[in-house]
Amino acid sequence: MKCIFCEYCRMEREYKLKKVKLNKVIRGKAYEFVITGAYCETCGERVTIPGILDLNALEIDKQYRQFEDIVTIEEIRNIMEIYQIGKTPLSIVLGFGEITIPRYLDGQVPSKQYSEILKKALRSPKYMKEKLLENKEKITTAAFKKSMKATDELIHALSISTQMMNVICMILEELGEVSPLMLQKLLYYTQGVSLALNHEPIFEEDCQAWVHGPVYPTVYQLFKGFSFNPIDDQRYAIIKNIQNVLSVSQQNVVHLVANTFGIYGAKSLEKLTHNEKPWLLSRQGYDEGIPSQEVITKDLINAYFLDMHRQYDFTCVEGINKYINESLNK
Ligand SMILES: [Zn+2]
Structure with missing residues (x-):
């Protein structure tokens, strides 16, 4: 039991902490604050314990700011x-x-x-x-x-959609270390597999047919300063705590992609995208190495991945891995 000297009992007494109301006028306006008081268990009078004044000053400050909607x-x-x-x-x-x-x-x-x-x-x-x-x-x-x-x-x-943020967070969590280049490829494959299996885009953003493969520009802007491990970067903390809005079937798609495309290196995935119709068709008229900001439409991605799903069965890890192996060896 905690004890303190009680001025009324003139001796050490046990005390109890209680919430009490305090009326106070600040800048001409009356407020009712709730603070903490210590009371002698024997006589019931108020006693002073170390630190309680500071604690209550902080409480009053906090409550005053809440009443007046003042920044803390x-x-x-x-x-x-x-x-x-x-x-x-x-x-x-x-x-x-x-x-x-x-x-x-x-x-x-x-x-x-x-x-x-x-x-x-x-x-x-x-x-x-x-x-x-x-x-x-x-x-x-x-x-x-x-x-x-x-x-x-x-x-x-x-400016990045919540859906896209959720996909990025899931990929980073599943794979731990993902370079920005790798992340771009995995976002693209997540969109492709989602269109093929769930018949809907998993996020609204469109990618562009850049020299090194499909790129989502807003994600590129956000992560371009990251070296090779975004998860260690402070900026990751900004997006990590957003609410998860992905459905179970959408989460399954991300999981599937992380466990198939995600085990290859960024360079292999780059080669893979360069063998695929959506990137190739969107870069028509551009020579190798010429920068382009042409959008790879969701229709193109949808048609291609639906076709590959029919050939290889993208519902399972084996089907997707078979597709990757055959495409890389072309
Ligand atoms: Zn007392």
């Missing part, structure tokens, strides 16, 4: 983290005084107006980008570049 210190830290920006440059970029954000981090409660600006920055990377460009000259080049890069990556990440 944690949210401000999130802004700094996701946009890779320090407290002083963030102050300047958002048009505040240089020491405003440092003060907020120390506990000062922002005004409603500044709080709204901070919330908008947290919600919208596009808004953050506008502010960065607007105040580019007022912060160091290094700080500007670093934050712009992180902001652009977030904008790209948010």
